[in-house]
Amino acid sequence: MKKIILFYGRIGANFFVHFYRVSYYLGAAFGQLRHLHFYRRQIIEQMYRVGIGSLPLVMGLSLFTGLATTIQTAYQIAAYVPRYIVGSIVFQSQMLELGPTLMALVLAGRVGAGIASEIGTMKVSEQVDALTSMGVDPVGYLVMPRLVAGVTMFPLVIIFAVLVAVVGGHYAATTMMGVSTADFVRGMKEVFRFKDVWVGLIKATIYGGIITLLGSYLGMETEQGAKGVGRAATATVVSSSSFILIMDYILTRTLLKFY
Amino acid sequence: MIEFKDVYKSFDDKHVLRGINLTVNDGELISILGPSGCGKSVTLKHIIGILQPDRGEVWVDGRLVPKLSRHELQELRKNIGVLFQSAALFDSMSVKENVAFMLRMHTKMTEAEIADRVAECLQQVELRGVEELEPDELSGGMRKRVGLARAIAMKPNYILYDEPTTGLDPKTAIIIGDLVARLQRQLRITSIVVTHDVKLATDISDRIALFHEGKVAAVDAPKEISKGDGELIRKFMEGQL
Numbered sequence: 001m002k003k004i005i006l007f008y009g010r011i012g013a014n015f016f017v018h019f020y021r022v023s024y025y026l027g028a029a030f031g032q033l034r035h036l037h038f039y040r041r042q043i044i045e046q047m048y049r050v051g052i053g054s055l056p057l058v059m060g061l062s063l064f065t066g067l068a069t070t071i072q073t074a075y076q077i078a079a080y081v082p083r084y085i086v087g088s089i090v091f092q093s094q095m096l097e098l099g100p101t102l103m104a105l106v107l108a109g110r111v112g113a114g115i116a117s118e119i120g121t122m123k124v125s126e127q128v129d130a131l132t133s134m135g136v137d138p139v140g141y142l143v144m145p146r147l148v149a150g151v152t153m154f155p156l157v158i159i160f161a162v163l164v165a166v167v168g169g170h171y172a173a174t175t176m177m178g179v180s181t182a183d184f185v186r187g188m189k190e191v192f193r194f195k196d197v198w199v200g201l202i203k204a205t206i207y208g209g210i211i212t213l214l215g216s217y218l219g220m221e222t223e224q225g226a227k228g229v230g231r232a233a234t235a236t237v238v239s240s241s242s243f244i245l246i247m248d249y250i251l252t253r254t255l256l257k258f259y
Numbered sequence: 260m261i262e263f264k265d266v267y268k269s270f271d272d273k274h275v276l277r278g279i280n281l282t283v284n285d286g287e288l289i290s291i292l293g294p295s296g297c298g299k300s301v302t303l304k305h306i307i308g309i310l311q312p313d314r315g316e317v318w319v320d321g322r323l324v325p326k327l328s329r330h331e332l333q334e335l336r337k338n339i340g341v342l343f344q345s346a347a348l349f350d351s352m353s354v355k356e357n358v359a360f361m362l363r364m365h366t367k368m369t370e371a372e373i374a375d376r377v378a379e380c381l382q383q384v385e386l387r388g389v390e391e392l393e394p395d396e397l398s399g400g401m402r403k404r405v406g407l408a409r410a411i412a413m414k415p416n417y418i419l420y421d422e423p424t425t426g427l428d429p430k431t432a433i434i435i436g437d438l439v440a441r442l443q444r445q446l447r448i449t450s451i452v453v454t455h456d457v458k459l460a461t462d463i464s465d466r467i468a469l470f471h472e473g474k475v476a477a478v479d480a481p482k483e484i485s486k487g488d489g490e491l492i493r494k495f496m497e498g499q500l
Binding site (some may be wrong): 038118121125126127129130132134135136137171200 | 304307309328333334335336337338339341343344345347349350351360361364365
């Protein structure tokens with residue numbers, strides 16, 4: 001019993017230590033926002049890497065989620081409801097859930113692990129110390145630009161993801177399910193609310209912040225050479241994915257209820 | 260001038276510095292000599308404020324480093340060049356971008372002026388035609404030289420060298436040692452060289468500070484320190500420490 005208490009106690013203590021440190025980095029990054037102009041090159045570079053760099057992967061995968069969602073929706077509603085409903089369900093599920101959440105899980109691997117391994121490598125090869133020794137704040141130079149890129153570019157990436165998924169869904173509906181374009185569009189129009197778009201974009205913004213912040217934090221805390229870099233990348237994917245799914249529940253419940 | 264006054268530093272239960280007292284005078288080249296793990300690099304990190312002492316004082320140019328504000332510390336760091344053990348070149352940047360880094364971040368120089376200064380720095384470390392190369396295309400000795408060019412780009416008053424010859428073949432180590440000594444004479448800067456290379460320290464230093472078990476065991480001119488009859492100095496010079 002004592003061992004069990006100690007085990008869970010250690011996990012709890014670790015969680016609060018990490019929570020405190022992540023909060024510190026978040027606060028420090030916010031503090032560096034006053035130097036936006038000074039770090040503009042890094043911000044633009046990161047926005048390009050996080051946003052434009054992620055588009056081919058996200059758009060490619062979104063096409064398939066759109067196709068799959070449509071086929072499954074058509075299968076589920078088979079005999080009970082009119083076929084045009086396919087359009088409404090595909091659009092809403094992509095905008096509210098699959099677009100932001102599923103793509104955030106993909107980007108936790110591409111963007112988050114990339115950030116953790118890049119900063120982690122810089123940390124273990126003394127490049128972060130070199131930055132500090134040259135009078136450049138590592139949080140301002142490395143963390144803040146990635147965080148800004150995450151919260152600004154993720155919503156844009158998700159908009160493209162949803163558009164491509166809807167196109168994929170339309171293709172599946174019209175070619176495989178026998179739903180006409182007019183019916184598919186009618187279904188979308190009937191359920192379209194700006195509220196849903198905002199909910200999707202708010203989710204994407206928060207997920208972008210989670211992934212880039214955790215990747216940066218775990219990268220900056222990297223120790224023990226290549227082994228540590230690998231561990232930081234893995235920890236980023238695991239922790240980002242976990243937080244995204246937890247936040248998905250909290251945000252879905254909160255935003256759909258009160259927004 | 261750099262001064263350490265009774266500086267203590269521990270990491271968990273490992274006591275690395277146990278009361279360091281050392282004064283580095285303006286314009287001199289002092290080598291901190293000692294076996295691995297005796298606190299040489301930790302001492303350097305106190306000068307640029309990357310580490311804070313648990314006890315004691317670190318003074319640079321009459322300023323108490325641990326008490327400096329974030330902004331004051333950044334200003335101080337612009338005046339101190341550091342050559343890291345691994346050179347710590349930014350591997351996402353070319354040689355030119357590495358050397359130009361501080362100039363771009365901290366000055367309002369035009370691109371043409373920056374290019375001229377980069378070429379001048381690379382010439383001072385005897386490198387030519389490497390501006391567009393990436394760090395992973397450089398040999399160990401070239402990386403150190405580029406690191407050195409980057410360290411002198413802002414014309415600092417101080418240069419800190421962390422193990423400048425570690426990992427180099429003997430011939431390249433001698434070349435780097437000569438370069439350190441020549442830059443010292445040409446630029447008239449204050450230099451601290453952390454090393455366990457006895458030959459390098461005796462060849463280039465005005466004074467040598469011998470570290471042992473987190474303390475300064477002896478400080479003197481190379482010839483004097485070699486003559487020392489203390490058991491500790493003899494053992495280190497003979498490689499027994």
